[in-house]
Amino acid sequence: MTSTPEILSISTPAPFPDHTQLPESDGTFVKNFQEHPQSILLTDSITPVLQHIHPTGDYCIGQDSGIYWRMMDPPEKGAEAPDWFYVGNVPPVLNNQMRRSYVLWQELIPPLIVLEFVSGNGEEERDKTPWVGKFWVYEQVIRPAFYGIYEVQQSRVEVYHLVENRYELVTENQRGHFSIPPLGVELGIWQGLYQNVTLPWLRWWDADGNLLLTGDERAEQEKQRADLLAAKLRELGIDPDNLC
Incomplete structure (x- = not known):
């Protein structure tokens, strides 16, 4: 009677975890409001x-x-x-x-x-x-x-x-x-x-x-430039609101 050879089970190492499987926080608070x-x-x-x-x-x-x-x-x-x-x-x-x-x-x-x-x-x-x-x-x-x-x-x-x-x-x-x-x-x-x-x-x-500059700082800078230009146009008697 011939015996059936034993099949060895080879375990495959578990893959390394990715960003979806690892904790995104250790549960501690942010240190301060700044x-x-x-x-x-x-x-x-x-x-x-x-x-x-x-x-x-x-x-x-x-x-x-x-x-x-x-x-x-x-x-x-x-x-x-x-x-x-x-x-x-x-x-x-x-x-x-x-x-x-x-x-x-x-x-x-x-x-x-x-x-x-x-x-x-x-x-x-x-x-x-x-x-x-x-x-x-x-x-x-x-x-x-x-x-x-x-x-x-x-x-x-x-x-x-x-x-x-x-x-x-x-x-x-x-x-x-x-x-x-x-x-x-x-x-x-x-x-x-x-x-x-x-x-x-x-x-x-x-x-x-x-x-x-931050986005808000850039926007404020552009507003100041626009206000300065409008003021100069008014000094010249030009209404900036009528410009195309």
Whole structure:
């Protein structure tokens, strides 16, 4: 009697989870009321620059969103959630869904710049403890080309540039700004009123030192130009409302 050979069962490793299968929050609160307006200010003002660089819209911006860099239990322990970051050459929508997080093992492209808004003394953002410290994780694993630490209470920002696998502190230019050459912009501190609050806000300038305006600021600037032109026409006896 011949025996039937035993069929061995070979288990297939489970695929790595994607952004739809990983937690989009660790359940903690935003640290203060300034963080979201600060993120919106950065995004709003740099959008025309990014649209010029990426005419097809292939870029994404994360605001207090998770960047997953390793598998952990629970999963959110394997993620960092920068207050603001930008990644080029990836679409904002993935598999017909808005991104819930950014998953490095799925995307492979690191962010170009990551910004952290300090709520304490900055110790957490400068922690270089291997596998634990935020600075170490950004430098050695996530590896954004630029890492900024913004301290609103100190009215300052530190910017680091990844050079030969190590972060080097970027020196500010004559305007007190930090150059981000791949974007053609500068990052610095602007003291002013935004969303009804006067603070030393983190903002962008172009390479010539011109402040990048938000949509509301651009609209107000155009209104002032139109009002000035109308006033000059009236001085000449011309009714601007009758002009085609």
